[in-house]
Amino acid sequence: MVFATRDEADSALYEKRIDLSQATCPNREQRANGINIFYGKASDLIEKARSGCLQNHERGFAQSSGCSLNFYLSVRVGTIRDAATIFHAPVGCSSSALGYRELFRGVPVELGRPAEYDLHWMTTNLREKDVVYGAGDKLKKAIYEAQERYNPKAIFILTSCTTGIIGEDIEGAVADVQPHIDARLVPIHCEGVRSRIVQTGYDAFWHAVLKYLVKKPEKKQTDLVNVASMLSYTWQDRLEIQRLLGKIGLRANLIPEFATVEQFQQLSEAAVTAPLCPTYTDYLSRGLEQEYGVPYFLYPSPMGITNTDEWLRQIGKYTGKSDEVEALIEEEHRIWMPKMQAIRSEFDRIAAEKGSKVSVLGSLGQGRLLAQMPFFDELGLVSPAAMSQDYDNLILEELEEVVSRVGDFDLLVNTFQAAEQSHITTKLDPDLTLTCPFQGGAYKRIKGATRIHALRGDPHPWSAQSGYTGAVAYGNFLLQALKSRSFQKTLKEKTKDSYRDWWFKQSNPLYYMKRVV
Amino acid sequence: MTKIRSVAIYGKGGIGKSTTTSNLSAALADMGKRVIQIGCDPKSDSTNNLRGGRSIPTVLDAIRSGKPVELDDIVYEGFGGVLCIEAGGPEPGVGCAGRGIIAAIELLRQKKVFEEYKPDVVLYDVLGDVVCGGFSVPIREGVAEQVYTVTSADFMAIYAANNLFKGIQKYASSGGALFSGIIANSVTLPVQREIIDDFASRTGTTIAEYVPRSDTITRSELLGQTAIEYDPDSTQAEVYRSLARTLLKNEERYVPKPLEAAELKVWAESWSDRLLTKKNDARSGSGSREIASTST
Ligand code: SF4
Numbered sequence: 001m002v003f004a005t006r007d008e009a010d011s012a013l014y015e016k017r018i019d020l021s022q023a024t025c026p027n028r029e030q031r032a033n034g035i036n037i038f039y040g041k042a043s044d045l046i047e048k049a050r051s052g053c054l055q056n057h058e059r060g061f062a063q064s065s066g067c068s069l070n071f072y073l074s075v076r077v078g079t080i081r082d083a084a085t086i087f088h089a090p091v092g093c094s095s096s097a098l099g100y101r102e103l104f105r106g107v108p109v110e111l112g113r114p115a116e117y118d119l120h121w122m123t124t125n126l127r128e129k130d131v132v133y134g135a136g137d138k139l140k141k142a143i144y145e146a147q148e149r150y151n152p153k154a155i156f157i158l159t160s161c162t163t164g165i166i167g168e169d170i171e172g173a174v175a176d177v178q179p180h181i182d183a184r185l186v187p188i189h190c191e192g193v194r195s196r197i198v199q200t201g202y203d204a205f206w207h208a209v210l211k212y213l214v215k216k217p218e219k220k221q222t223d224l225v226n227v228a229s230m231l232s233y234t235w236q237d238r239l240e241i242q243r244l245l246g247k248i249g250l251r252a253n254l255i256p257e258f259a260t261v262e263q264f265q266q267l268s269e270a271a272v273t274a275p276l277c278p279t280y281t282d283y284l285s286r287g288l289e290q291e292y293g294v295p296y297f298l299y300p301s302p303m304g305i306t307n308t309d310e311w312l313r314q315i316g317k318y319t320g321k322s323d324e325v326e327a328l329i330e331e332e333h334r335i336w337m338p339k340m341q342a343i344r345s346e347f348d349r350i351a352a353e354k355g356s357k358v359s360v361l362g363s364l365g366q367g368r369l370l371a372q373m374p375f376f377d378e379l380g381l382v383s384p385a386a387m388s389q390d391y392d393n394l395i396l397e398e399l400e401e402v403v404s405r406v407g408d409f410d411l412l413v414n415t416f417q418a419a420e421q422s423h424i425t426t427k428l429d430p431d432l433t434l435t436c437p438f439q440g441g442a443y444k445r446i447k448g449a450t451r452i453h454a455l456r457g458d459p460h461p462w463s464a465q466s467g468y469t470g471a472v473a474y475g476n477f478l479l480q481a482l483k484s485r486s487f488q489k490t491l492k493e494k495t496k497d498s499y500r501d502w503w504f505k506q507s508n509p510l511y512y513m514k515r516v517v
Numbered sequence: 518m519t520k521i522r523s524v525a526i527y528g529k530g531g532i533g534k535s536t537t538t539s540n541l542s543a544a545l546a547d548m549g550k551r552v553i554q555i556g557c558d559p560k561s562d563s564t565n566n567l568r569g570g571r572s573i574p575t576v577l578d579a580i581r582s583g584k585p586v587e588l589d590d591i592v593y594e595g596f597g598g599v600l601c602i603e604a605g606g607p608e609p610g611v612g613c614a615g616r617g618i619i620a621a622i623e624l625l626r627q628k629k630v631f632e633e634y635k636p637d638v639v640l641y642d643v644l645g646d647v648v649c650g651g652f653s654v655p656i657r658e659g660v661a662e663q664v665y666t667v668t669s670a671d672f673m674a675i676y677a678a679n680n681l682f683k684g685i686q687k688y689a690s691s692g693g694a695l696f697s698g699i700i701a702n703s704v705t706l707p708v709q710r711e712i713i714d715d716f717a718s719r720t721g722t723t724i725a726e727y728v729p730r731s732d733t734i735t736r737s738e739l740l741g742q743t744a745i746e747y748d749p750d751s752t753q754a755e756v757y758r759s760l761a762r763t764l765l766k767n768e769e770r771y772v773p774k775p776l777e778a779a780e781l782k783v784w785a786e787s788w789s790d791r792l793l794t795k796k797n798d799a800r801s802g803s804g805s806r807e808i809a810s811t812s813t
Contacts, residue, residue: 132620133581134611166613 013393018287020211023171025203027195034197034392038413039510042403045411049396058514064416067192068201069093069158075100079257082153084120084146088139089160091125103457107235111459114258120150126162139173147181153261154213157187164191186212197390199279206284215265217292225315226253226273228281232453236464244467248324257456268292272318276301277367282394299398301367302466304375305340336468343475347380357382359430364452365389370398373406379475384428385410387421419499423509432482444491450481521631525641525655525694528667529677533702536734537667538642539566543745544761546597550637554599558644559606559614567595570741575605576621588628596746600634615651622654646677647684656684656694663697663770665725670709672785675716682720682775695770698725705730712788721774726760
């Protein structure tokens with residue numbers, strides 16, 4: 001297809017209009033040609049995506065996985081305090097929600113975690129009979145039960161592969177029951193089979209929030225900033241965002257973890273929707289603008305000093321607080337820049353000693369990919385390759401920009417495939433390698449290795465990554481991981497290798513990829 | 518225990534599978550065979566004509582009740598001692614009927630129905646097209662060993678038969694059922710026979726029996742009976758008896774060669790051309806009158 005203008009070509013790259021008359025969103029594959037397997041130059045990926053030739057492939061063997069229900073939603077929706085969650089699913093689909101309950105309990109109440117922290121968790125426990133006969137009545141019963149047990153303001157109904165495959169009439173059940181109960185019913189179509197790109201779960205969630213929960217704005221709240229956060233941002237990030245916005249008289253409407261139903265209802269009244277992660281916030285931001293005229297921006301994320309400055313400036317623009325933001329930036333720089341400088345000089349010193357810049361292999365989601373490469377640059381680090389859970393055309397332009405700023409790099413796109421990651425770690429042999437907690441743990445290597453981020457439930461100050469305190473904390477964390485090798489040493493001595501030599505002798509980290517002709 | 522002859526009978530909805538199957542069961546029972554007929558259709562009316570037109574509770578009803586299932590709950594005796602079982606299914610538009618068939622057949626296995634009743638013949642009467650994995654269960658893994666299909670000269674019926682052939686071909690190498698013959702139903706006009714014969718030769722299959730349309734069937738079914746019960750001396754009853762004899766001795770089992778979608782289309786078009794020519798000839802007085810009333 002030939003496009004007359006660049007704009008035309010761009011708009012063809014992904015579906016921009018959100019259709020709330022539909023039960024749910026299109027999946028990321030349809031919406032933005034999402035893929036989750038690729039290894040090569042970022043420039044090559046860009047070229048393929050631009051020309052429309054980017055293709056997803058099968059893996060002949062996959063190590064681990066997560067679905068849009070169990071990985072992206074169950075853990076987060078369950079924290080919404082005045083709501084209840086019904087998993088319309090076999091009981092196993094909802095099990096990971098229970099694990100996360102424990103994780104979040106690690107956050108001390110003093111740091112703002114609600115003391116009353118119970119899961120309002122229910123499952124329709126679908127079985128063979130329900131598959132054959134449908135389980136609409138069971139769902140309705142569960143809804144009434146949820147209303148009675150918890151008297152919630154909203155009831156989220158999460159779907160599963162089973163309901164998707166047999167074509168359960170969720171909307172029908174919702175329409176039947178809604179007039180008879182107080183809680184707002186919010187069906188989310190997030191069945192695992194729908195998409196290979198787990199981020200479809202994000203979009204499905206926002207679609208439901210936009211369709212069923214957000215209210216028409218009664219008044220504009222000019223000091224309210226919508227901030228949607230993805231799983232890997234930590235409790236400290238949350239505090240940092242609140243601190244920064246609080247200093248200039250703004251309030252962060254932080255969703256979804258630990259938000260109230262009212263916070264969702266008010267999304268339409270905010271002055272702006274700001275991203276922590278563009279690919280996570282995208283659908284919500286576009287929807288809020290389209291339906292209620294709430295402005296938004298998608299880049300940058302507040303990671304690293306420059307990006308945080310820019311992030312605040314954007315917010316300043318939409319809230320009429322540009323002067324306050326400039327003053328804030330100045331004040332913060334006075335406190336944090338010397339600390340950043342100290343970290344940078346330490347990295348520079350190590351670099352001088354070894355005769356080349358310190359290299360870090362980053363592993364990240366596509367949102368982080370954009371934010372983190374420039375941050376490494378700030379610290380004086382280089383990255384021989386980046387890793388991303390998945391890729392889709394939503395970030396195409398920004399990826400182009402990153403490449404033009406920091407130069408070309410290798411890019412591994414893979415969801416949860418630790419072996420592929422360990423393969424390129426061994427091949428590229430960086431000074432420091434970062435692993436995603438979901439992507440397999442520590443590698444046995446004598447050089448630096450640490451986790452790339454902590455989970456939401458990690459309240460420790462060193463786990464911060466957002467804003468200014470985050471930039472310093474994360475910089476320090478990386479420095480520490482580079483210097484301290486005792487963990488690696490012990491690991492090397494005491495444990496066997498995870499993979500055989502054979503694996504590392506393969507020239508291609510995507511050895512298990514099945515090519516489609 | 519002598520070897521059970523287990524046969525699946527497929528065909529497009531409304532083509533007369535249940536009529537064929539229950540007449541076959543009745544004829545076999547008449548010949549002294551112990552027969553089980555299993556209806557695998559959510560409509561669950563396969564065995565009605567063996568039971569005075571009355572429906573029986575289905576296997577899936579029994580599963581749904583939640584009570585432990587006994588054989589008495591699902592096996593009912595009909596004409597000539599034929600044991601009738603209906604798999605059943607969900608309400609229209611709800612749940613998954615295919616999974617229902619799988620669950621029902623699994624239950625029959627667990628309950629050791631065949632060991633218990635030691636039938637000579639088991640007939641599975643399966644809904645139309647092979648629409649999903651559930652409906653293909655009787656031909657997979659050799660649940661049934663032989664497959665027959667009921668078809669008329671109607672294109673959609675032939676289309677369904679061709680689809681069935683694809684299913685058989687798919688599972689043939691992994692122990693699935695093999696094909697044993699076409700039951701050509703409602704063949705009254707010579708051209709209908711020609712069409713089915715031609716289809717059979719194209720797909721490398723054989724015809725087990727030609728069954729003409731008949732008033733006897735219409736009348737017997739109004740009473741909820743098979744032709745064998747209603748009018749044992751009728752020609753129609755004899756046709757089914759002949760089919761029953763074929764079924765008992767037919768050892769032919771082979772993999773049909775289904776037509777590709779495009780081939781099938783070309784084939785159907787060639788027939789409609791021929792029919793048109795014949796019709797025009799008939800109008801101009803040169804062809805057979807009979808053809809003029811054919812609708813294919
Ligand atoms: S929704 Fe599907 S993929 Fe997700 S946990 Fe349930 S069965 Fe597994």
